[in-house]
Amino acid sequence: MDAKEASATDLKRPREEDDNAAAAASMETENGDQTKEPACFSSVIPGWFSEMSPMWPGEAHSLKVEKVLFQGKSDYQDVIVFQSATYGKVLVLDGVIQLTERDECAYQEMITHLPLCSIPNPKKVLVIGGGDGGVLREVARHASVEQIDMCEIDKMVVDVSKQFFPNVAIGFEDPRVNLVIGDGVAFLKNAAEGSYDAVIVDSSDPIGPAKELFEKPFFQSVARALRPGGVVCTQAESLWLHMDIIEDIVSNCREIFKGSVNYAWTSVPTYPRHVSLPLNIQSHGVIGFMLCSTEGPDVDFKNPVNPIDDSSSKSNGPLKFYNAEIHSAAFCLPSFAKKVIESKAN
Amino acid sequence: MDAKEASATDLKRPREEDDNAAAAASMETENGDQTKEPACFSSVIPGWFSEMSPMWPGEAHSLKVEKVLFQGKSDYQDVIVFQSATYGKVLVLDGVIQLTERDECAYQEMITHLPLCSIPNPKKVLVIGGGDGGVLREVARHASVEQIDMCEIDKMVVDVSKQFFPNVAIGFEDPRVNLVIGDGVAFLKNAAEGSYDAVIVDSSDPIGPAKELFEKPFFQSVARALRPGGVVCTQAESLWLHMDIIEDIVSNCREIFKGSVNYAWTSVPTYPRHVSLPLNIQSHGVIGFMLCSTEGPDVDFKNPVNPIDDSSSKSNGPLKFYNAEIHSAAFCLPSFAKKVIESKAN
Numbered sequence: 001m002d003a004k005e006a007s008a009t010d011l012k013r014p015r016e017e018d019d020n021a022a023a024a025a026s027m028e029t030e031n032g033d034q035t036k037e038p039a040c041f042s043s044v045i046p047g048w049f050s051e052m053s054p055m056w057p058g059e060a061h062s063l064k065v066e067k068v069l070f071q072g073k074s075d076y077q078d079v080i081v082f083q084s085a086t087y088g089k090v091l092v093l094d095g096v097i098q099l100t101e102r103d104e105c106a107y108q109e110m111i112t113h114l115p116l117c118s119i120p121n122p123k124k125v126l127v128i129g130g131g132d133g134g135v136l137r138e139v140a141r142h143a144s145v146e147q148i149d150m151c152e153i154d155k156m157v158v159d160v161s162k163q164f165f166p167n168v169a170i171g172f173e174d175p176r177v178n179l180v181i182g183d184g185v186a187f188l189k190n191a192a193e194g195s196y197d198a199v200i201v202d203s204s205d206p207i208g209p210a211k212e213l214f215e216k217p218f219f220q221s222v223a224r225a226l227r228p229g230g231v232v233c234t235q236a237e238s239l240w241l242h243m244d245i246i247e248d249i250v251s252n253c254r255e256i257f258k259g260s261v262n263y264a265w266t267s268v269p270t271y272p273r274h275v276s277l278p279l280n281i282q283s284h285g286v287i288g289f290m291l292c293s294t295e296g297p298d299v300d301f302k303n304p305v306n307p308i309d310d311s312s313s314k315s316n317g318p319l320k321f322y323n324a325e326i327h328s329a330a331f332c333l334p335s336f337a338k339k340v341i342e343s344k345a346n
Numbered sequence: 347m348d349a350k351e352a353s354a355t356d357l358k359r360p361r362e363e364d365d366n367a368a369a370a371a372s373m374e375t376e377n378g379d380q381t382k383e384p385a386c387f388s389s390v391i392p393g394w395f396s397e398m399s400p401m402w403p404g405e406a407h408s409l410k411v412e413k414v415l416f417q418g419k420s421d422y423q424d425v426i427v428f429q430s431a432t433y434g435k436v437l438v439l440d441g442v443i444q445l446t447e448r449d450e451c452a453y454q455e456m457i458t459h460l461p462l463c464s465i466p467n468p469k470k471v472l473v474i475g476g477g478d479g480g481v482l483r484e485v486a487r488h489a490s491v492e493q494i495d496m497c498e499i500d501k502m503v504v505d506v507s508k509q510f511f512p513n514v515a516i517g518f519e520d521p522r523v524n525l526v527i528g529d530g531v532a533f534l535k536n537a538a539e540g541s542y543d544a545v546i547v548d549s550s551d552p553i554g555p556a557k558e559l560f561e562k563p564f565f566q567s568v569a570r571a572l573r574p575g576g577v578v579c580t581q582a583e584s585l586w587l588h589m590d591i592i593e594d595i596v597s598n599c600r601e602i603f604k605g606s607v608n609y610a611w612t613s614v615p616t617y618p619r620h621v622s623l624p625l626n627i628q629s630h631g632v633i634g635f636m637l638c639s640t641e642g643p644d645v646d647f648k649n650p651v652n653p654i655d656d657s658s659s660k661s662n663g664p665l666k667f668y669n670a671e672i673h674s675a676a677f678c679l680p681s682f683a684k685k686v687i688e689s690k691a692n
Contacts, residue, residue, distance in 0.1 A: 103586065106680065240449065240613075267586075267613060267632045285631015286613050321680040329675035334452065334667040 069164055074156035081164045089164055091132065093157070099132055104168060105320035107287060110266045112138035113322045114291055114330065115198045115233035116145075117304040122197040123147065126225065128184035130202035131157035136171025137316050139200070141308055149196075151180045151187040170316060185212045188221035196225050201234035219256050228296025229259060236290040239265055239337045246337070249290060250344040259293030262301045263341045264330035266321075289330075302331045415510055420502035427510045435510055437478065439503070445478055450514060451666035453633060456612045458484035459668045460637055460676065461544045461579035462491075463650040468543040469493070472571065474530035476548035477503030482517025483662050485546070487654055495542075497526045497533040516662060531558045534567035542571050547580035565602050574642025575605060582636040585611055585683045592683070595636060596690040605639030608647045609687045610676035612667075635676075648677045 069089065070081040080092040088101025099107075112135050116122050121144040127135050131152035139148050152158060158179070161169040172179065180187060184203075199222050212218055222232050237246050246263065253261045265288040293299035304327045308319065333341060415435065416427040426438040434447025445453075458481050462468050467490040473481050477498035485494050498504060504525070507515040518525065526533060530549075545568050558564055568578050583592050592609065599607045611634040639645035650673045654665065679687060 105682075265613075267611075318681070320682045323678075323681045323684065325678040325684075326680055329678035332669075332671040332675035334672055335664070335669045336451075336666045338669065338671075 070160055072156060072160075074154050076154045079154075079156050079160055081160055091157075091160065091165065099134070099165065099168065101165065101167070104132075104134055106266060108134035108138050108168075109319060109322035110264075110330065111135060111200060111202060111233055111235065111289060113141075113304075113308060113319075114264055114289060114301070114327060115200060115231040116142050117306045117308060117324075117327060118291070118299055118301045119197060119229070119231055119293075120306050122306070124196050124198075125149070126151070126188075126191070126196045126199045128188070128199065128201045128203065129153075130200065131155075132161040132165060133158070133169040133171035135200055135202050136174060136177055137168065138171070140171060140174040140176065141316060141319075142306075144306075145176060148174065148177045149180065150177060151182055151184045153181070153183055155181045167317075185218055185221070188218070188225055191221075191225040193224055194227045194230075197227060197230050199226060199230070199232045201232065203235070216252055216256070219252065223256050223294055226294045228294055229299060230296070231291065231293045231299055231301075232257070233289050233291050236263060236288040238286050239288060239334065240286065243337060243340055246288065247340050247344055250341055253290055253292050254344060257292035258295035260291075260299050260301060262291045262331055263333065263337075264289045264291055264301070265333070266326070266330050302328055304328070416506055418502060418506075420500050422500045425500075425502050425506055427506055437503075437506065437511065445480070445511065445514065447511065447513070450478075450480055452612060454480035454484050454514075455665060455668035456610075456672075456676065457481060457546060457548060457579055457581065457635060459487075459650075459654060459665075460610055460635060460647065460673060461546060461577040462488050463652045463654060463670075463673060464637070464645055464647045465543060465575070465577055465639075466652050468652070470542050470544075471495070472497070472534075472537070472542045472545045474534070474545065474547045474549065475499075476546065477501075478507040478511060479504070479515040479517035481546055481548050482520060482523055483514065484517070486517060486520040486522065487662060487665075488652075490652075491522060494520065494523045495526065496523060497528055497530045499527070499529055501527045513663075531564055531567065534564070534571055537567075537571040539570055540573045540576075543573060543576050545572060545576070545578045547578065549581070562598055562602070565598065569602050569640055572640045574640055575645060576642070577637065577639045577645055577647075578603070579635050579637050582609060582634040584632050585634060585680065586632065589683060589686055592634065593686050593690055596687055599636055599638050600690060603638035604641035606637075606645050606647060608637045608677055609679065609683075610635045610637055610647070611679070612672070612676050648674055650674070 065082045066085050067083040068080065069083055070079065072079045077094045078092075082090055082092070084090045084100065087103070090097060090101075091099040116125070116139065122142060123144060123146045125139050125145055125148050127139065127148065127150040129152060130136065130150060131154055136148060136150060139145060158169075158172070158181070162172065171177070184201075188199075201222070219232075226232065236249055239246065250261060250263060265286050267286055291301045293301075304324055307324060308322070411428045412431050413429040414426065415429055416425065418425045423440045424438075428436050428438070430436045430446065433449070436443060436447075437445040462471070462485065468488060469490060469492045471485050471491055471494050473485065473494065473496040475498060476482065476496060477500055482494060482496060485491060504515075504518070504527070508518065517523070530547075534545075547568070565578075572578065582595055585592065596607060596609060611632050613632055637647045639647075650670055653670060654668070
């Protein structure tokens with residue numbers, strides 16, 4: 001992050017040598033100085049970060065803050081990084097947890113390998129959002145991939161990830177990656193028709209800069225940019241709340257994507273994070289994904305055809321969460337959701 | 347609950363017509379009167395219930411309290427029922443959420459049908475703990491079952507469930523149920539050898555009255571009480587924390603149960619609740635189960651042989667969560683857990 005950028009975006013970064021900043025940075029022992037705390041900290045427990053929102057009323061998930069590492073305001077959102085007591089470093093955008101070091105593997109691996117292991121030899125992949133780089137790290141495991149385009153709207157997220165989450169941002173180091181800082185909606189409109197094998201939409205809340213990424217025209221652009229039998233994966237809400245919203249999403253996808261349309265889900269303890277889709281909500285420790293394919297060669301998402309080679313582990317470490325069994329299991333839904341979703345999807 | 351019991355256990359039950367009690371019962375509008383709030387409420391957000399414990403340091407899950415419905419102290423634990431803003435009524439024992447109306451289906455259905463659908467024609471079933479009656483409700487769906495014994499240590503839990511959670515406590519109405527209020531450890535020691543087809547251990551934390559239910563001698567009693575090829579299901583922790591503890595549990599079970607030994611998991615948003623097993627912990631929106639069988643006819647837990655007849659829905663309402671697919675999917679583990687557990691279990 002250069003100084004100009006910091007100035008332009010009202011960047012406030014606590015420095016160890018600065019007494020005032022140190023007060024904000026050691027909240028556990030210095031609770032009295034409330035003015036130094038980010039607003040979301042003071043709303044619940046002194047010295048704790050609480051994720052509360054009118055979008056998930058009546059509930060809060062709190063993590064103990066050991067130290068605030070970064071606090072800034074980009075052109076698009078508030079950006080905070082703190083050291084938590086038990087989840088490692090945590091990235092927060094506009095008050096919503098996006099990533100913790102402890103459980104980021106589940107989300108990054110599933111949103112990436114559910115689509116990429118469902119088609120043979122993916123070559124050209126587009127990631128919309130995903131500025132932390134974790135999805136890139138996972139896409140890079142696929143030896144068949146020749147080009148990875150990423151369009152992220154907020155450069156501060158990329159910079160902060162490179163500085164504080166090197167094991168996540170390692171994804172940017174792959175030579176196949178082309179990073180574009182810009183609007184994902186515009187990027188897709190300009191993309192050549194039928195040019196991608198897979199599109200992964202890794203966005204934050206629909207009320208922030210990612211709003212348009214949850215609207216029907218965007219999904220139409222995705223479908224247009226995919227080759228026949230190409231696949232998209234986007235997060236899609238928690239089954240535990242708002243089955244009505246998921247129902248609508250599935251209906252919309254069924255209209256737009258003429259191949260297969262499936263809902264999958266997995267466990268991510270600290271969700272809400274990358275919480276997603278119209279009206280959004282907390283995720284209750286689970287996150288859902290919409291997996292769709294365009295008309296063309298059949299894609300049977302439930303039975304992966306493209307296993308990840310173990311040799312992929314050499315550069316980016318071993319897979320921690322994903323395997324072929326948990327891929328298939330992700331499509332098994334609770335009874336209350338199964339009937340609704342399957343009736344809309346097929 | 348009779349007056350004598352209430353007196354013996356320092357029972358405090360807010361009554362609408364009592365001004366003082368009403369202050370405690372409407373915390374949202376009457377935050378000033380802190381002395382009327384249960385201790386766990388005041389620890390975090392005024393008017394909110396927060397589940398915090400040294401057992402899961404650095405983290406809290408909070409629900410907004412609309413009204414305290416019951417507050418008592420049994421011979422064994424503190425018992426609270428409150429109306430939450432978004433999860434319906436909530437039962438709390440010793441500060442830990444045991445049950446919410448919104449998501450109780452997932453836990454009750456999975457802990458019951460994972461074992462009972464894995465053996466043909468279960469006839470005699472023992473439930474240890476489970477005083478809310480939800481597991482009984484689920485066992486009762488199985489037409490083959492002739493006798494359901496339950497041993498619950500705390501009568502107040504049974505009474506409170508009957509009063510505030512009628513859709514859960516409906517399980518007690520089944521004529522096959524024999525309820526014994528007493529110590530589950532002693533009950534099992536006195537049980538006839540080889541007498542049960544299935545034992546379900548639905549207990550609260552191991553630091554409360556349920557402590558012994560998480561120790562090796564108890565598991566040995568369970569094995570002794572089961573017929574050859576009989577099955578046990580007990581909650582077993584979250585994979586997201588303390589894989590080391592789960593590893594030990596699996597090793598112990600492998601020693602004691604000479605049939606199959608498996609770990610399964612599922613999503614329950616408000617867990618920790620019925621949080622379980624040595625040293626316990628929060629569950630991060632998931633709960634695990636140990637499923638073991640004694641020497642005898644093979645039990646393949648991953649492939650259920652005893653589907654639940656849809657006619658079971660007539661009396662107790664339709665299944666909300668469980669189905670055969672989600673049964674099998676529960677045994678698919680993330681890579682970080684799979685190797686460890688499978689190496690110990692087989």
